[in-house]
Amino acid sequence: MMLKKLTIILCATVLLGACTKKPEDAGMVTTESDMTVSQRDQVTSFDDYDQEAQGPQPGTQQDLVVNVGDRVFYGYDQHTLTSEARDTVERQAAWLKQYPNLRVTIEGHADERGTREYNLALGERRAQAVRDHLTALGIDNSRINTISYGKERPAVVGSNSSAWAQNRRAVTIVE
Numbered sequence: 001m002m003l004k005k006l007t008i009i010l011c012a013t014v015l016l017g018a019c020t021k022k023p024e025d026a027g028m029v030t031t032e033s034d035m036t037v038s039q040r041d042q043v044t045s046f047d048d049y050d051q052e053a054q055g056p057q058p059g060t061q062q063d064l065v066v067n068v069g070d071r072v073f074y075g076y077d078q079h080t081l082t083s084e085a086r087d088t089v090e091r092q093a094a095w096l097k098q099y100p101n102l103r104v105t106i107e108g109h110a111d112e113r114g115t116r117e118y119n120l121a122l123g124e125r126r127a128q129a130v131r132d133h134l135t136a137l138g139i140d141n142s143r144i145n146t147i148s149y150g151k152e153r154p155a156v157v158g159s160n161s162s163a164w165a166q167n168r169r170a171v172t173i174v175e
Contacts, residue, residue, distance in 0.1 A: 059099045068091045070172045071172070073169050093139050110168060
């Protein structure tokens with residue numbers, strides 16, 4: 001009888017011991033190298049979620065895009081800023097004043113119509129128009145570079161009025 005009770009107690013102890021956490025699971029820090037690929041992916045996705053919840057880091061390209069706007073659009077064969085474009089450039093100037101150590105490059109673009117040479121010159125005039133407005137608003141000229149890509153880097157591929165309208169642009173890039 002006593003042997004039977006000891007056997008039951010021993011079996012119960014073994015079963016309960018199998019259900020407890022191992023010391024390495026209880027309070028130990030797990031490094032990324034100890035994780036499985038799916039665990040690392042899960043941590044990455046949680047980090048991404050936290051980053052998205054907080055918004056873009058101030059003073060970055062993403063901050064400019066999300067909170068200010070990084071591009072202005074032009075009419076066919078035009079390089080003068082529309083009132084909507086001037087509003088965007090004014091927001092860019094205010095944003096740049098918050099980050100006086102940042103430099104930007106203004107990229108000028110054109111749609112696919114016209115020769116390569118003509119579109120490079122038009123893209124340069126478009127970038128220069130943004131630069132001129134930024135400097136008129138108090139941004140130091142030395143903080144602004146310009147480059148023209150003409151029709152070489154379309155935002156939208158296509159030979160229709162919608163694609164052309166999106167490709168006639170100047171884009172501000174944080175360096």
